[in-house]
Amino acid sequence: MREEVICAISTPPGMGAIAVIRVSGMGSIKLVDKLFRSPSGKLLAEAKPNSVHFGRIEWEGTLLDEVLVSLFHAPRSFTGEESVEIACHGSVYIQQKLMELLIAQGARLAKAGEFTRRAFRNGKFDLSQAEAVGDLIASTSAASHRVAMNQMRGGFARRLTTLRDKLLHFVSLIELELDFAEEDVEFANRDELHGLVVDIEKEIDSLAGSFQLGNAIKSGIPVAIIGDTNVGKSTLLNLLLQEDKAIVSDVHGTTRDAIEDTMNIGGVLFRFIDTAGIRHTTDAIETMGIERTYRKIEQASIVLWVIDVTAPIEKSIALASSIVPKLIGKEVILLFNKSDLASEATLQAASQVILQAIEGALPEVALHHLFISAKTRRGIDQLLGLLVQAAAIPLIGDEDVIVTNLRHYESLTKALDAIRRVKEGLESGISHDLLTQDIRECMFYLGEITGQITTDEVLGNIFSQFCIGK
Numbered sequence: 001m002r003e004e005v006i007c008a009i010s011t012p013p014g015m016g017a018i019a020v021i022r023v024s025g026m027g028s029i030k031l032v033d034k035l036f037r038s039p040s041g042k043l044l045a046e047a048k049p050n051s052v053h054f055g056r057i058e059w060e061g062t063l064l065d066e067v068l069v070s071l072f073h074a075p076r077s078f079t080g081e082e083s084v085e086i087a088c089h090g091s092v093y094i095q096q097k098l099m100e101l102l103i104a105q106g107a108r109l110a111k112a113g114e115f116t117r118r119a120f121r122n123g124k125f126d127l128s129q130a131e132a133v134g135d136l137i138a139s140t141s142a143a144s145h146r147v148a149m150n151q152m153r154g155g156f157a158r159r160l161t162t163l164r165d166k167l168l169h170f171v172s173l174i175e176l177e178l179d180f181a182e183e184d185v186e187f188a189n190r191d192e193l194h195g196l197v198v199d200i201e202k203e204i205d206s207l208a209g210s211f212q213l214g215n216a217i218k219s220g221i222p223v224a225i226i227g228d229t230n231v232g233k234s235t236l237l238n239l240l241l242q243e244d245k246a247i248v249s250d251v252h253g254t255t256r257d258a259i260e261d262t263m264n265i266g267g268v269l270f271r272f273i274d275t276a277g278i279r280h281t282t283d284a285i286e287t288m289g290i291e292r293t294y295r296k297i298e299q300a301s302i303v304l305w306v307i308d309v310t311a312p313i314e315k316s317i318a319l320a321s322s323i324v325p326k327l328i329g330k331e332v333i334l335l336f337n338k339s340d341l342a343s344e345a346t347l348q349a350a351s352q353v354i355l356q357a358i359e360g361a362l363p364e365v366a367l368h369h370l371f372i373s374a375k376t377r378r379g380i381d382q383l384l385g386l387l388v389q390a391a392a393i394p395l396i397g398d399e400d401v402i403v404t405n406l407r408h409y410e411s412l413t414k415a416l417d418a419i420r421r422v423k424e425g426l427e428s429g430i431s432h433d434l435l436t437q438d439i440r441e442c443m444f445y446l447g448e449i450t451g452q453i454t455t456d457e458v459l460g461n462i463f464s465q466f467c468i469g470k
């Protein structure tokens with residue numbers, strides 16, 4: 001199929017030292033030749049394949065810019081097609097003018113993700129690898145970079161393809177048996193098939209199980225900042241994000257909605273969530289906010305429970321009864337805030353009483369506690385250390401596959417259901433047809449992840465989330 005030549009600015013919008021414009025599709029080099037003048041007068045079309053050239057972009061006798069042009073001959077390019085990358089000066093005017101000139105010569109503005117989509121179609125990589133390109137660009141921490149890089153290198157795709165091939169082998173044998181139904185032969189050894197199915201179930205289960213970690217790595221580990229009103233939750237959020245994100249005031253009940261943002265600390269991405277302070281109130285909107293706080297606690301893996309050491313101790317203890325049941329299974333860090341306003345003796349005494357009360361109610365949770373001041377930054381460095389420790393992100397090796405993509409997770413869950421039905425079917429001796437149907441279903445969902453089975457709609461959906469120029 002002959003593809004149109006597409007072009008797009010592939011560097012971020014706006015001014016920069018340089019910008020890169022990508023052109024791809026058969027005829028790209030000839031198209032750029034119409035605008036490019038090399039010092040020797042030689043045409044790009046006659047230049048050595050896969051080489052870089054200095055020259056000028058001119059139109060109607062006017063010099064637009066001096067540029068570097070990289071030539072890629074098919075299939076040795078990102079898209080697998082003939083491509084050109086023009087590195088020009090990063091002026092907004094030059095970038096726009098150059099795009100206009102390329103379009104005037106017959107190129108079309110690329111759609112979002114179109115370069116990657118073409119690369120996928122030309123077999124440069126499978127769908128999960130194409131999606132990893134997007135993740136790689138978006139990665140903001142060492143862990144998310146590593147996970148995306150592993151996926152892009154194809155470890156995930158290889159594992160899925162191997163599983164699929166094994167199933168295909170068996171399903172063909174069983175289908176062959178169907179052709180010989182009268183003879184009652186068994187080409188596919190049932191014990192072997194059962195062993196294989198058990199292995200596959202384990203493997204899919206472990207891939208699906210990695211999603212919780214993968215999601216935390218990609219979207220940030222959820223950390224809820226909770227407590228009574230006016231204890232300094234929003235002040236702490238702003239301090240952690242190094243930004244004035246939430247309104248701070250000495251009015252109780254200032255924050256009513258959950259406010260969140262991510263921050264990279266020690267190579268780990270955290271998603272901090274400031275919440276409405278928990279108290280008894282008759283205000284309808286505040287009540288809705290407090291309900292949200294409880295939901296955020298449920299979603300969080302780490303809870304920062306902020307306590308104002310200058311507030312009456314009974315208040316904190318009373319609050320414990322409503323919060324404590326929600327904290328089981330979470331990492332909880334108690335923060336005795338506003339320590340700048342209390343003497344060390346008061347701090348020690350108050351914290352002892354509160355800790356005892358909470359520890360009594362939460363025997364199975366490992367409680368950490370710190371004296372902090374969101375005002376003077378006391379204890380904040382220790383808090384950052386504790387957070388990284390509590391995040392407990394395991395070291396990710398080169399070969400580790402961790403699922404970070406919701407689409408992959410959903411397909412894996414469906415594949416897991418199907419393979420479990422195959423296992424049960426084998427154990428109960430169901431008919432050949434039903435067995436092959438379940439095996440084929442499992443293969444279908446595995447194929448959905450790598451793109452062996454996709455619809456245009458699914459592809460459109462995936463690639464439209466990319467930016468233009470990717």
Ligand SMILES: Nc1nc2c(ncn2[C@@H]2O[C@H](COP(=O)(O)OP(=O)(O)OP(=O)(O)O)[C@@H](O)[C@H]2O)c(=O)[nH]1
Nearest residue numbers: 229230231232233234235249253254255277374375
């Ligand atoms: N002295 C001192 N004041 C603090 C500290 N942390 C917060 N404050 C003050 O305490 C008041 C309440 O702070 P916020 O951050 O708005 O408290 P909050 O917990 O978000 O309150 P709500 O949103 O109402 O639940 C503000 O006046 C802050 O400046 C601290 O460590 N020391």
Ligand SMILES: [Mg+2]
Nearest residue numbers: 233234254255
């Ligand atoms: Mg607040």
